[in-house]
Amino acid sequence: MRFSTTVMVDDRLHVEIPIPTPKKDEVLLKLEAASLNPVDWTIQTGLMRPLFFPRHFPHTPVSDVAGEVVEVGQGVRKFKVGDKVVAILTLSNGGGFAEFATASESLTVTRPPEVSAAEAAGLPIAGITAHKCLTQAAGVKLDGTGPQKNILVTAASGGVGHYAVQLAKLGNHHVTATCGARNIDLVKSLGADEVPDYKTPEGAALNSPSGRKYDAVIHCTTGIPWSTFNPNLSPNGKVIDITPGPRAMLTFTLQKLTCSKKQLVPLLVIRKAENLEYLVQLVKEGKLKTVIDSTHPLSKAEDAWGKSIDGHATGKIIVEPK
Ligand SMILES: NC(=O)c1ccc[n+]([C@@H]2O[C@H](COP(=O)([O-])OP(=O)(O)OC[C@H]3O[C@@H](n4cnc5c(N)ncnc54)[C@H](OP(=O)(O)O)[C@@H]3O)[C@@H](O)[C@H]2O)c1
Numbered sequence: 648m649r650f651s652t653t654v655m656v657d658d659r660l661h662v663e664i665p666i667p668t669p670k671k672d673e674v675l676l677k678l679e680a681a682s683l684n685p686v687d688w689t690i691q692t693g694l695m696r697p698l699f700f701p702r703h704f705p706h707t708p709v710s711d712v713a714g715e716v717v718e719v720g721q722g723v724r725k726f727k728v729g730d731k732v733v734a735i736l737t738l739s740n741g742g743g744f745a746e747f748a749t750a751s752e753s754l755t756v757t758r759p760p761e762v763s764a765a766e767a768a769g770l771p772i773a774g775i776t777a778h779k780c781l782t783q784a785a786g787v788k789l790d791g792t793g794p795q796k797n798i799l800v801t802a803a804s805g806g807v808g809h810y811a812v813q814l815a816k817l818g819n820h821h822v823t824a825t826c827g828a829r830n831i832d833l834v835k836s837l838g839a840d841e842v843p844d845y846k847t848p849e850g851a852a853l854n855s856p857s858g859r860k861y862d863a864v865i866h867c868t869t870g871i872p873w874s875t876f877n878p879n880l881s882p883n884g885k886v887i888d889i890t891p892g893p894r895a896m897l898t899f900t901l902q903k904l905t906c907s908k909k910q911l912v913p914l915l916v917i918r919k920a921e922n923l924e925y926l927v928q929l930v931k932e933g934k935l936k937t938v939i940d941s942t943h944p945l946s947k948a949e950d951a952w953g954k955s956i957d958g959h960a961t962g963k964i965i966v967e968p969k
Contacts, residue, residue, distance in 0.1 A: 661946065664707075667742070667749045671722040674750055676714035676734065679764035681743035682963045683709060683955040684772045684806065690738065709743030709966070710736040710918070711771040712750070713764040723752045731758045733767035733927060735918050744948050746968045756924045761931045769937035769963035773806035774926040776889060776916045777865065780807075781814055784887040784912050785863035789818040797859040797881065799823045802868035803839060804830035804961050807889060809938050810926075811865045812837045817934060823855045830961055833938065853879050863887065873898045873911060886911045938962025944969040 669675045687708045716730040726732065734750035742748035758767045781787045787796055798815045802808045803824030815822045816838035824839035831842045841857060843850035845868075853875055855861070860881040869890045876886045888895050891913035898911045929935035940960040943951040945968040955964050 669720040675718035678714040680768035682768040713767040735771040766937040777810035780887040796862040799864040808867040
């Protein structure tokens with residue numbers, strides 16, 4: 648039997664389990680890097696059961712990975728053994744905290760040699776979410792062809808936020824970005840035009856230092872009520888909320904009923920490799936970068952896990968099988 652080392656971080660338990668066998672439309676990856684997202688530990692707490700995932704415990708967590716194809720299922724056409732790739736593993740299977748994992752062909756894209764495994768592994772959920780918020784939910788153009796918009800990114804030092812700042816600047820938009828004092832220089836270096844500290848009264852009020860009203864807010868943290876966003880929005884301003892709670896859903900419903908021009912838009916990204924290839928290409932061209940908070944060996948994956956739960960990562964937390 649083939650074995651790989653896998654961690655069940657919930658229990659701080661590292662166990663040996665069989666290397667998975669790829670199904671017809673899957674590839675088997677020898678993993679080189681995995682990145683964490685807050686949803687990983689939300690799943691692991693069991694909060695999303697019984698309606699969603701995982702179906703069974705113990706569950707090997709983490710879905711964003713980069714690695715090398717070492718086996719392909721019979722129906723796989725796009726990849727061959729030896730290809731370097733980045734992939735999103737399904738919520739039901741997980742599997743990123745391991746040495747080997749199977750990925751669906753449709754959720755896997757090629758990784759060029761210029762893009763490191765760690766940079767690529769950071770991209771899937773956080774990068775796709777940032778891209779979707781800007782382009783689909785807020786209707787912002789990223790190729791410089793549309794009108795310049797005033798955009799606010801909250802938690803701009805986090806996984807989603809740091810990609811959102813860079814993508815918005817690719818489209819020449821004016822970006823206000825909130826983060827803590829220690830990350831202001833970093834967020835400016837990613838292109839943000841003005842960076843209020845969220846712990847100051849002006850930052851907490853989301854005021855633009857240059858007095859702008861936001862056409863779109865990419866809202867990547869929690870606990871900010873609509874009454875704080877409202878006075879900062881342009882007449883048709885939208886708040887794209889990727890962490891909507893019950894209050895946000897009530898605001899959304901009331902706004903729909905009253906045909907409000909200012910809108911809160913709850914957004915949930917479904918796992919698709921949509922635009923992942925484009926994001927990888929941007930990294931290759933040096934137009935987008937993955938800021939790496941810290942890198943941890945798989946044998947110490949629980950340190951990475953704890954860091955993500957703390958909620959103070961700057962960019963992406965990476966785990967490498969070693
Ligand atoms: N809807 C979806 O499909 C979707 C997809 C991806 C993520 N999400 C959710 O989006 C949220 C963000 O994800 P993430 O991966 O970006 O998280 P993350 O990387 O863990 O975010 C951590 C960062 O947020 C900053 N931060 C925390 N509170 C802040 C505030 N009030 N103002 C400004 N910055 C603040 C922290 O800065 P300090 O250290 O200085 O406090 C830290 O740098 C999570 O709740 C996640 O579950 C949703």
